[in-house]
Amino acid sequence: MTMKTYGVAVIGCGYMGKAHLEALSRHERTQVTAVVDANAAVARETARQFGIPRWHTDYRVFAGDRDVDAVVIATYPSTHLEITKEYLAHGKHVLCEKPVAANPADTQAFFRLCRRAKAKVMVGHILRHNETYRQAMQMIHSGKIGFPLVMRMSQVKQSQHWAGHLALLQDASPIVDCGVHYFDLMRWATGSELESVSGIGQRLDGDVPAHTYNYGLAAVAMADGSAGYFEAGWGQTLKTDFRKEFTGPKGRIEIIYQCFRPLSQQSLGNAIRFYDFASGEMTETNIPYEGKSTLSQISHFVRVMDGKAEPVPSLEDVCSAMHMALMADQAIREKRVLTNPDARCGQDIPLPHCIS
Ligand SMILES: NC(=O)c1ccc[n+]([C@@H]2O[C@H](COP(=O)([O-])OP(=O)(O)OC[C@H]3O[C@@H](n4cnc5c(N)ncnc54)[C@H](O)[C@@H]3O)[C@@H](O)[C@H]2O)c1
Structure with a gap:
């Protein structure tokens, strides 16, 4: 039996749009x-680069198109709801950044819309x-480092494309x-939910929009007794620093x-470094590099569209992670500790009082 080939429109042809286009073409x-970008030169050049027949600056043009079964949305977050709404209204599947x-x-409106969608x-x-x-999560879940966890994570970037980061900010x-x-x-x-969060934010570069900050750190307590921090920043003088570390009573990953x-x-790819406290041994497992995983993600999305x-x-899960992120952001802005009264987004997405 021949399997269906899905026609896809990609909206937003910047960094992530191109990463999706690479995966979709493979x-x-x-x-x-079709591709769409608000910047006509970017849309035209992307269509040429990837050999795509049609391009436009208005995402609405392709929403009802019969050669479009699905849309990949890689624009800025404030546009995701309206583009999702337009394509879902025409019965198109959505992969949204x-x-x-x-x-x-x-x-809230996004999750409501998605839950109603066919x-x-x-x-x-x-x-x-x-x-x-x-693989790291499998190791943690199999008890290799024990529980509770201390999770130390940072994603700090010295910006190579400051105008783009200012737009995202x-x-x-x-x-x-x-x-x-x-x-x-x-x-x-942890398989657990947020208990409380506090944090700090800093405006490091003079042209950061007045309503926000470009360096932040959130300290998190989870309901299972695990704890952690997440540090994130985009700046012109910040040092690039990526840390993804999980420590338990039996070891560290x-x-x-x-x-x-x-x-x-x-050339060996990424590594999972495991410290086993009982033996005192440190082992490193190589995981062949697979790019940004956009191809694995698209492959899964195709199986989802297949039903x-x-x-x-x-x-x-997406709702709960977003809920944590919004709570962390609010705790930073209000300079206080926020506790999570109802640790997850329920069926009707009752986001907690602090963000409603
Ligand atoms: N999953 C990841 O690893 C990852 C990494 C980076 C960014 N992102 C996410 O991807 C999204 C895009 O980020 P980016 O880094 O690619 O940004 P970018 O600035 O590189 O690209 C965004 C593009 O969208 C276009 N655009 C903006 N509004 C539009 C609209 N209404 N219609 C059509 N085009 C429009 C812009 O002209 C620009 O070309 C964001 O939501 C970001 O958080 C995800």
Whole structure:
């Protein structure tokens, strides 16, 4: 039996849009039929580069198109709700980049809309499709380092494209924009929910929009007794620093990205470094580098569209991670500790009082 090839429109042709286009062009069952970018030169050049027949500056043009079965949304967070709404209204499947929205009201509206939709919706939590993280989580869940955990995580970047980061900062602080991935990791690792969060934020560069901050740190307590921090920033003078480390009473697991390994080891891919307290041994497992995992994510999305798999992560998991990120952001802005009265987003998405 011939399997259906899905026609896909990609909206937003920046860094992530191009990462999705690479993956879509490699997947045997997806064909990009149109690209859209608000910047006409970017849309035209992207269409030329990837050999895509049609391009436009208005995302609405392709929503009802019969050659479009699905849309990949890689624009800024404040636009995700309206684009999702338009394509779902035409029965198209949606793969939307995180974070799903730029504020709590749009976040609620997004999840309400998705739960009512007949078409499939998946949100781009790419680390859930990354083999290195999957194996690290398997090790944690099998009890190799024990519980409770201390989770130390940072995603700090010296910006190479400051104008792009300034545009993203208009919509979301780095604690929300990057944090949705890492708060999701905290839930994934512990299988538990947020208990409380506090934090600090700093405006380091003079042109950071007045309503936000470009460096933040959130301290998190989980309901199972685990604890952790997430540090995130984009700045012109910040030192790039990525830390993904999980420590328990029996040992420690650290994820080391290929680019941070010694030059002689980079061809081996990423590494999971495991310290076993009982034996005192340190072992390193190489995980062949698979790029940004966008291809694994697209492969899963195709199975979801086929009706053979559920979205990964589930919308409930996406909602809970976003809920944690918004609470962390609010705790930073209000300089107080926020506790989570109802630790997860329920069926009707009752986001907690602090963000409603
Ligand atoms: N999953 C990940 O690892 C990851 C990494 C980086 C960014 N992201 C997410 O991807 C999204 C895009 O980020 P980016 O780094 O690619 O940004 P970017 O600035 O590189 O690209 C965004 C593009 O969207 C276009 N755009 C904006 N509004 C539009 C609209 N209404 N219609 C059509 N085009 C529009 C812009 O012109 C720009 O070309 C964000 O939500 C971001 O958080 C995810």
